[in-house]
Structure formats: structure tokens, C-alpha cells
Amino acid sequence: MAVKEKAGREAPPAPKGGMTLRRRRTLVGLSFITPNFVGFFVLNLIPILFALLLCFNKWDGYNPMEFVGLDNFKYIFTHKVFQQAVVKTVIFTVFSVVITMLLSLGLAVLINQKLKGIGIFRTAIFFPYVASVVAVAAVWQMLFQKDMGLINEILRALGVADPPGWFASTKWALPAVIVVNIWKNMGYYMIIYLAALQDIPTSLVEAGMIDGANAWQRFWRIKWPLLRNATFFVAMMLTINSFKSFDLIYALTEGGPGTATTLLSQYIYNQSFVSWDYGRASAAAMVLFAIVAVITLFQFRLEKKFSD
Amino acid sequence: MKKILSLVLAGAMCLGLLAGCTSGKPTETNPPAPEKTDPPASTQTDAPAAPTEPAELTGTLKVSGWDMEVSGSLFKAVIDAFTDANPGVTVEAIDIPSADYGTKLSVMLNGGSEVDVFWVKDADTIYPIANRGQMADMNQFVTRDGMDLGIYNGQAEDFNIDGKQIGMPFRTDYYTLFYNKDIFDAAGVDYPSNDMTWTEFEELAKKVTIGDGVDKKYGAFFHTWQACIQNWAVQDGQHTIMDTDYSFFKPYYEMALRMQNDDKTCMDYGTVKTANLHYSGVFADGSVAMMPMGTWFAATMIEKVKSGESSVNWGIATLPHPDNVEAGYVVGATTPICINAASPNQDLAWEFVKFVCGAEGAAAVANLGGVPALLDNDTLKALTSVDGYPDGALEALQVKNMVRDRPVADKVSEVNQMLGEQHSLIMLGESDLDTVLADMGEQSKSIQG
Numbered sequence: 015m016a017v018k019e020k021a022g023r024e025a026p027p028a029p030k031g032g033m034t035l036r037r038r039r040t041l042v043g044l045s046f047i048t049p050n051f052v053g054f055f056v057l058n059l060i061p062i063l064f065a066l067l068l069c070f071n072k073w074d075g076y077n078p079m080e081f082v083g084l085d086n087f088k089y090i091f092t093h094k095v096f097q098q099a100v101v102k103t104v105i106f107t108v109f110s111v112v113i114t115m116l117l118s119l120g121l122a123v124l125i126n127q128k129l130k131g132i133g134i135f136r137t138a139i140f141f142p143y144v145a146s147v148v149a150v151a152a153v154w155q156m157l158f159q160k161d162m163g164l165i166n167e168i169l170r171a172l173g174v175a176d177p178p179g180w181f182a183s184t185k186w187a188l189p190a191v192i193v194v195n196i197w198k199n200m201g202y203y204m205i206i207y208l209a210a211l212q213d214i215p216t217s218l219v220e221a222g223m224i225d226g227a228n229a230w231q232r233f234w235r236i237k238w239p240l241l242r243n244a245t246f247f248v249a250m251m252l253t254i255n256s257f258k259s260f261d262l263i264y265a266l267t268e269g270g271p272g273t274a275t276t277l278l279s280q281y282i283y284n285q286s287f288v289s290w291d292y293g294r295a296s297a298a299a300m301v302l303f304a305i306v307a308v309i310t311l312f313q314f315r316l317e318k319k320f321s322d
Numbered sequence: 323m324k325k326i327l328s329l330v331l332a333g334a335m336c337l338g339l340l341a342g343c344t345s346g347k348p349t350e351t352n353p354p355a356p357e358k359t360d361p362p363a364s365t366q367t368d369a370p371a372a373p374t375e376p377a378e379l380t381g382t383l384k385v386s387g388w389d390m391e392v393s394g395s396l397f398k399a400v401i402d403a404f405t406d407a408n409p410g411v412t413v414e415a416i417d418i419p420s421a422d423y424g425t426k427l428s429v430m431l432n433g434g435s436e437v438d439v440f441w442v443k444d445a446d447t448i449y450p451i452a453n454r455g456q457m458a459d460m461n462q463f464v465t466r467d468g469m470d471l472g473i474y475n476g477q478a479e480d481f482n483i484d485g486k487q488i489g490m491p492f493r494t495d496y497y498t499l500f501y502n503k504d505i506f507d508a509a510g511v512d513y514p515s516n517d518m519t520w521t522e523f524e525e526l527a528k529k530v531t532i533g534d535g536v537d538k539k540y541g542a543f544f545h546t547w548q549a550c551i552q553n554w555a556v557q558d559g560q561h562t563i564m565d566t567d568y569s570f571f572k573p574y575y576e577m578a579l580r581m582q583n584d585d586k587t588c589m590d591y592g593t594v595k596t597a598n599l600h601y602s603g604v605f606a607d608g609s610v611a612m613m614p615m616g617t618w619f620a621a622t623m624i625e626k627v628k629s630g631e632s633s634v635n636w637g638i639a640t641l642p643h644p645d646n647v648e649a650g651y652v653v654g655a656t657t658p659i660c661i662n663a664a665s666p667n668q669d670l671a672w673e674f675v676k677f678v679c680g681a682e683g684a685a686a687v688a689n690l691g692g693v694p695a696l697l698d699n700d701t702l703k704a705l706t707s708v709d710g711y712p713d714g715a716l717e718a719l720q721v722k723n724m725v726r727d728r729p730v731a732d733k734v735s736e737v738n739q740m741l742g743e744q745h746s747l748i749m750l751g752e753s754d755l756d757t758v759l760a761d762m763g764e765q766s767k768s769i770q771g
Contacts, residue, residue: 075432076454094765159596182592184752271595271746287425288739290450 068296086297107256122207140201151265210244386416445728457488458661489658491695496654516640517649530611541587543610548745591749606632624710650722
């Protein structure tokens with residue numbers, strides 16, 4: 015806004031070169047967004063609209079499409095693996111979102127201090143986020159290995175006679191995957207919280223101190239309400255990212271054992287690249303999209319309600 | 323305004339979820355009719371001053387295979403043999419890592435004519451590709467050149483779908499029994515015979531399981547592939563994995579579970595799976611006495627011993643057999659070579675296919691210790707006399723009957739995927755065997771419709 019007002023004041027009144035300033039500014043503006051928009055249009059929008067078309071068709075990726083109406087949806091909704099995938103995706107998302115949020119906020123509060131070498135800690139916590147998924151998966155596979163993995167060694171030392179099989183167990187594979195997912199992502203969300211914490215004016219916190227608020231009260235009554243925007247952002251990004259989580263789980267378990275960690279995105283992958291049925295894959299992708307869209311809209315509503 | 327903008331942006335973000343699920347575009351599927359530039363040899367007689375040898379071939383072919391840069395690659399060997407024999411032809415090899423081969427090949431074929439000739443790695447992906455109309459029918463060439471497909475001992479018929487010859491048999495791999503002579507010597511037990519039932523195999527495994535803890539030598543090793551158990555159930559040729567009553571798997575799963583859980587004569591599936599142990603490493607470092615594995619593993623072992631990576635003194639015996647069939651009934655798969663229906667170079671592509679599946683190609687494969695599909699006793703003798711092959715390999719590799727582990731049929735990749743998922747549940751002891759077998763049947767029925 016400020017830029018616009020300033021520009022308005024300084025703008026010469028007469029048009030130059032047959033083009034009004036307004037039009038020229040519009041063109042410059044358009045030229046700035048064009049590269050991004052072309053990319054979005056070609057790489058996102060067209061494929062999305064195409065997927066919308068595909069979910070009502072049977073297509074193997076090569077031969078002409080065949081219109082099948084709602085058959086793809088009928089198939090996936092009655093497919094046991096799909097039903098389980100939806101439930102597992104929801105479980106995965108709920109645990110990932112809640113725990114990652116709590117941990118990243120906690121870490122941000124801890125790390126928001128003036129200490130020598132704090133940069134090292136910040137980097138260490140952020141590092142998993144930038145590390146390669148494949149490398150991360152390989153390391154965690156070793157840590158969770160059921161016979162000689164570090165985690166089970168520790169559990170045995172603590173007196174657990176029969177520690178879980180983790181990736182080799184249908185019960186424990188999903189929790190193990192959630193743990194790795196949280197560990198991988200919390201550094202990123204910690205940075206967001208950290209930035210928000212550092213934005214909080216010290217005067218407010220100091221005022222609270224003068225009024226006799228203890229540390230917990232200062233956090234809960236002053237900082238937490240001011241972190242609202244960051245919290246909404248973190249919650250929304252986490253939800254979306256958890257729902258579409260694919261690479262990490264693929265690298266860790268490929269959806270196994272059995273279908274224990276086959277989440278929606280893995281299901282979509284299997285339908286596309288094992289069965290070569292793009293129709294069913296697109297139908298499943300639409301369901302995923304619908305779920306995420308509804309949750310995101312709900313989060314927006316919530317944010318609006320709180321900001322009023 | 324800001325709200326709306328952020329809504330739009332968030333919407334775009336969610337939409338991003340859906341991107342990437344689609345690719346390619348529909349292409350015409352009718353294979354272009356081959357140009358009749360080369361008249362059949364029989365009609366060439368009245369051509370004036372025609373040389374008796376066919377005209378020299380020229381052109382460029384794009385051929386795709388996997389792991390071609392790995393030493394001892396059979397693909398590279400036959401491509402080199404072909405270009406040596408036909409210096410006018412340039413072969414561009416499209417080398418794809420084996421783990422990604424199935425997916426990349428299909429994506430490439432969906433893209434149109436990027437590749438002229440291709441090998442298919444996984445037997446269960448043959449039918450889907452053929453079904454999409456991406457494999458050219460070679461019948462016209464076979465008839466034109468008067469080729470006898472009988473020389474492939476029935477393997478060519480496996481790639482005949484609805485009368486279309488969609489592939490030619492290139493190499494054959496079948497399961498055989500690799501064993502570690504050092505462990506047998508240490509246990510004072512005779513080496514495995516070429517005529518042994520699976521029951522005898524189970525007993526023998528007990529005798530050659532020696533030691534404890536980290537030094538333990540296991541009597542047997544089943545790799546984590548479902549093939550390494552389920553194959554023994556289809557070995558007698560009575561059933562295929564496309565049956566919907568999987569009770570015929572039961573005796574073999576019971577055997578594997580007994581060996582794994584009670585006798586502890588084979589390595590635990592969960593350990594092998596979660597530690598990502600590769601069968602070649604386990605065998606090459608001398609931890610197991612017997613391992614049923616495909617014939618391709620012989621070339622790997624020869625290489626490992628030659629390079630000093632392994633000091634195992636290994637041998638080969640015929641695959642153990644079910645009680646109801648005799649020794650020499652084996653289970654395996656034939657790797658086909660196919661022509662892309664959308665390729666503009668059909669004629670040249672056929673010449674390549676004919677060469678690599680013919681005598682010269684077979685010789686190049688056998689020289690590296692691989693088993694060509696065009697197999698007679700002389701070829702078998704040649705390949706088992708490759709430096710590094712153990713004594714007695716010629717007798718051990720004799721085949722009386724070979725069944726395909728995965729038939730060329732509709733929905734086979736979906737069924738195969740499902741059986742793989744269920745296999746891990748059984749071997750991990752996550753579910754009761756009868757329950758899983760019943761569930762396999764249900765799911766197979768639902769997949770096959």
C-alpha cells in the first residue's frame with residue numbers, strides 16, 4: 015500500500031509514449047507474474063484439470079480414454095486397501111500434526127535464547143529437514159532394525175524383553191513412520207515459530223514481567239496469543255504436507271509390511287505405476303484433494319473466527 | 323482482498339497435490355505396417371546380380387535394457403556382437419537402473435517412439451504392455467523369414483497373445499540350488515544331490531546349520547521375494563499364481579515357517595527384510611549353506627570370486643522338487659525382447675531381435691555364463707565351461723520341464739503385488755497362515771473380477 019501511495023504522489027500527470035502510466039505499470043506487473051503463472055498453468059493447472067477428466071475415464075496412459083462414469087469411484091470406495099489407506103492417512107496426519115506442532119513450538123521457545131553457540135543447535139535441529147529423504151530413510155531403517163537396531167538395543171537394556179518389530183510389524187510400522195516424519199519436519203516448523211517469537215515486541219513481555227507474571231503466564235497469556243498467525247500457518251502446512259506424504263514412507267517401507275503403511279499417496283502411486291490405471295489413481299487423488307480442501311477451508315474459518 | 327488472495331494461494335497449494343499424477347498423451351496404437359523394402363529371400367532369386375548375402379544393414383536403433391554398465395552385462399554383450407556384425411548400424415543403448423526399469427519403460431513407451439527395441443524385466447509387466455498395444459506383432463517377420471519358433475522349446479508360445487507374437491525369448495533363468503561346499507565339508511555332510519525333494523532339502527538344512535551367534539551358518543536361505551516360497555508351489559505345473567484358491571501354497575509356507583521359527587535353519591525373514599540384506603552378500607560372505615536362486619546368480623558369483631570379493635567355494639545342484647514330479651522340473655522366467663509398436667524402424671528392429679535371439683546372440687550370452695533362451699546341450703555345455711563355473715554344473719542345470727513363475731496374463735501385476743504384500747504378513751508371523759491364504763483368494767478374485 016505504501017509503495018502505491020508514494021508512487022501515486024510522484025507520478026507525472028501526462029502520459030508518455032502514448033501509453034498511460036497506469037497501463038505501463040500493469041504491463042510491468044504482468045510481466046513479473048507471467049513466468050510463475052506460465053509455470054503454474056502448464057505444470058499444475060493443466061494436469062489438475064486433466065486429472066479431473068481422468069477420474070471419470072479408464073485410461074492406461076497410451077490407448078484412447080474410455081468414459082466409465084463413476085465406476086472408478088465405485089471401485090476405490092469398495093476397495094479394502096483404499097478404505098484402510100484413508101483411515102491410516104488420517105491417523106498419520108493427526109499424530110504428525112499435533113506432535114510436530116508441540117515439539118516445534120517447544121524447541122523454538124528453548125532455542126529462542128541468547129546463548130553462545132545457539133546457532134549450532136538451531137542448525138542441528140533444522141538439518142533433518144534439508145537432509146536427503148533416501149539417506150534419512152536408510153539411517154532410520156538401521157535404527158529401527160528389529161534385531162540389532164539401536165532403538166531396540168536401548169529398549170532391551172531398559173528391560174523390555176520383547177521390543178516391537180517396527181518396520182517388520184504391521185502394528186508398529188505406522189508409529190515408526192510417524193516418528194521419522196516428525197523428526198524430519200520439526201526443524202522447519204521450529205524456524206517458523208522462532209521467527210514469530212522473535213517478532214513479539216520485548217516491551218510487551220517486559221510489561222508482563224513488571225506486572226508480576228511468571229514465565230508460564232508470560233508464555234500463555236502474552237506470547238501464545240501473539241503466535242496465532244504462525245500457529246495457523248504451521249497447522250495448515252503440516253496438515254497438507256502430512257496428507258500428501260509420500261517419499262519418506264516409500265523410502266522407509268514402500269507401504270509395507272502388507273499394506274500397513276500404504277497411505278493415500280502410496281495407493282495413488284500403486285494404481286498409477288503398478289496397475290497403470292490412471293482413472294482409479296485420479297479418482298483417489300480427487301478424494302485426497304477433497305479431504306484436504308475441506309480441512310483447509312475449515313482452518314480458514316477457524317482463523318477468521320479467532321481474528322475477529 | 324488479502325483474504326481472498328491467500329485463499330486462492332492456499333487453494334493452488336492444495337491443487338498442487340493433484341499435479342504429477344498424469345503424464346503422456348494418447349497415441350495412435352496401430353503398429354505401422356513394416357515397409358516392404360526387403361523382399362522375402364525366396365523371391366530374391368530373380369533379382370539381377372543380387373548378392374547371395376543380404377544387403378548391409380544401416381541405421382540407428384534405440385534399445386533399452388537395465389544395468390548395462392555393470393560388468394558382465396549380457397545386453398551389452400549382444401549389442402556389441404550385433405554392431406560388430408553390422409558395422410553400418412548404430413545402437414543407442416538406453417540404460418536404466420534395474421529397480422526403476424518397469425516404471426521407466428512404461429513411461430517411455432507411453433511417450434511414443436523414444437525406443438525401438440526393449441527387453442522386459444518383470445514377467446508380470448509383459449501382459450499390461452502388450453495389452454496397451456505397445457508391442458509389435460512379429461508374426462509377419464517370422465513368416466517372412468521362415469523362422470522356426472520350435473527351437474525355443476515352447477518358450478516363444480509364452481509370448482504369443484491372441485495370435486500375436488509380441489516378444490521373442492532372449493534369455494532364460496530358472497531356479498537352481500547354490501550351495502557352499504566349505505560349510506558342507508565343515509559339517510561332514512555330502513553335497514546336495516541333483517535329485518532331492520523339498521522334504522529332503524528341509525532335513526538337509528538341519529544337518530548343515532552350524533555354529534551360534536554371529537558365527538552361525540544357516541542351512542538354508544530364502545530371499546524375501548515371494549517367489550522364493552511361492553515358486554516351489556507352482557513348480558509341478560498344476561497351479562499358477564492366478565488361481566484363486568491358494569491352499570497349494572500351504573505346504574511350502576509351512577516348511578518355510580518351520581525352518582525359520584522352529585528349526586532356525588534359515589535366516590529370519592524380518593531380519594533379512596529390515597536389515598536390507600541382499601542375497602548375493604549373504605551367500606558370498608559364506609553365511610548360508612544352501613540357497614535356491616535364479617541361474618543369473620552364477621555369473622554374479624563367478625565375478626565375485628574372480629574379483630576377490632568372495633572366497634566361497636560354491637557349487638550348483640538341481641533345484642529340489644515337489645514329491646509329485648521328478649528332478650529337473652524347474653520354475654523360472656524367460657526374458658523377452660520386444661519391438662515398440664510405435665517405432666518407425668520395425669525392419670531394422672526385427673533384424674536386431676533376430677540376431678540377439680539367434681545363434682550369435684545365444685553364443686554371446688553363453689560366453690558370459692548366462693543362459694540363452696535358445697538352449698541346446700551344446701550351448702549349456704559351453705556356458706557351464708565358462709571359467710569360474712563349478713564342476714558338475716552341466717548336470718545340475720539340466721531341465722526336464724520349466725514352468726513360468728508368473729504367467730503372461732491379464733491382471734497378473736496386480737495379483738503379484740497383492741501376493742507380495744500378503745507374503746510379508748505370513749513370513750513376519752503377523753497373521754495366521756490359513757487366514758492369509760483365504761484373504762489372498764478373496765483379493766485375487768476381486769482383482770480378477
